[in-house]
Amino acid sequence: MxxxxxxxxxxxHVDTTQAGRHRLQLAxxxxxxxxxxxxxxxxxxxxxxxxxxxxxxxxxxxASFIAIVEGEAENAEAEFGKxxxxxxxxxxxxxxxxxxxxxxxxxAEAADLVVLGQYDPERPGxxxxxxxxxxxxxxxxxxxxxxxxxxxxxENVLVAWKRTKEAARALHDALPLMVPNRxxxxxxxxxxxxxxxxxxxxxxxxLARHGIEAKHELDPTEDLDPxxxxxxxxxxxxxxxxVMGAYGHxxxxxxxxxxxxxxxxxxxTVPVLMSH
Numbered sequence: 001m002x003x004x005x006x007x008x009x010x011x012x013h014v015d016t017t018q019a020g021r022h023r024l025q026l027a028x029x030x031x032x033x034x035x036x037x038x039x040x041x042x043x044x045x046x047x048x049x050x051x052x053x054x055x056x057x058x059x060x061x062x063a064s065f066i067a068i069v070e071g072e073a074e075n076a077e078a079e080f081g082k083x084x085x086x087x088x089x090x091x092x093x094x095x096x097x098x099x100x101x102x103x104x105x106x107x108a109e110a111a112d113l114v115v116l117g118q119y120d121p122e123r124p125g126x127x128x129x130x131x132x133x134x135x136x137x138x139x140x141x142x143x144x145x146x147x148x149x150x151x152x153x154x155e156n157v158l159v160a161w162k163r164t165k166e167a168a169r170a171l172h173d174a175l176p177l178m179v180p181n182r183x184x185x186x187x188x189x190x191x192x193x194x195x196x197x198x199x200x201x202x203x204x205x206x207l208a209r210h211g212i213e214a215k216h217e218l219d220p221t222e223d224l225d226p227x228x229x230x231x232x233x234x235x236x237x238x239x240x241x242x243v244m245g246a247y248g249h250x251x252x253x254x255x256x257x258x259x260x261x262x263x264x265x266x267x268x269t270v271p272v273l274m275s276h
Contacts, residue, residue, distance in 0.1 A: 007112035019146040027115040038091035040080040043100040101132040108137035120146040140173035153241040161186040166245025170275040174243040180211035189226045227263030246276040
């Protein structure tokens with residue numbers, strides 16, 4: 001039986017790419033696992049937010065562009081409906097119009113978990129700045145890489161641990177997704193010659209009371225930056241989910257994120273749960 005903390009409302013951003021279909025399947029698998037309600041969202045940007053047409057008459061080109069996006073929305077909705085039927089999951093669909101990051105953040109107000117895709121530089125559009133959602137929505141966000149297929153998370157978890165409120169929030173937001181009696185590593189990356197910020201025995205004991213056996217590791221590094229050290233260790237451990245706090249703030253709509261957060265967002269190889 002799942003914990004009372006289990007997510008009961010999951011929001012997933014859907015598009016028509018192969019990565020989008022894989023992301024939808026992961027979200028549906030989670031909804032099925034937790035008997036959760038799955039909400040799908042596709043965001044159509046209004047005309048004044050579209051890139052200017054490069055060829056042909058402006059009005060015709062813009063109308064054609066919008067028609068393509070509207071068609072993608074219909075295809076995404078159809079795929080969402082098929083997935084719900086196939087997996088026996090309850091849910092609903094929304095085609096919203098506006099800035100994608102803002103519309104997802106608004107819908108996230110009624111969600112326990114948000115599932116987004118990593119930004120793919122080969123396919124501009126959609127969620128261009130997922131960090132905007134992470135830092136503004138106040139909900140845990142599971143970011144799924146655009147490369148690869150991920151059907152489960154929570155069986156083999158790596159937590160990027162440091163004594164900050166962001167890391168503590170992320171750890172506790174991730175608890176419902178962690179499978180008891182499976183592997184969990186708390187990884188603290190420190191510069192060589194420096195010690196960690198304090199013992200984590202209380203955190204390990206706390207996780208044990210949740211039925212999760214955790215081991216704490218120190219990774220003294222000189223050559224690797226923290227993001228590379230985290231991703232390297234995740235590969236060594238065959239991790240299926242990285243958990244970490246997101247560091248940064250918004251100022252005059254310019255998003256400023258910490259270097260490690262930015263590097264993980266750019267180079268993630270497995271799903272990453274972030275909280276801010």
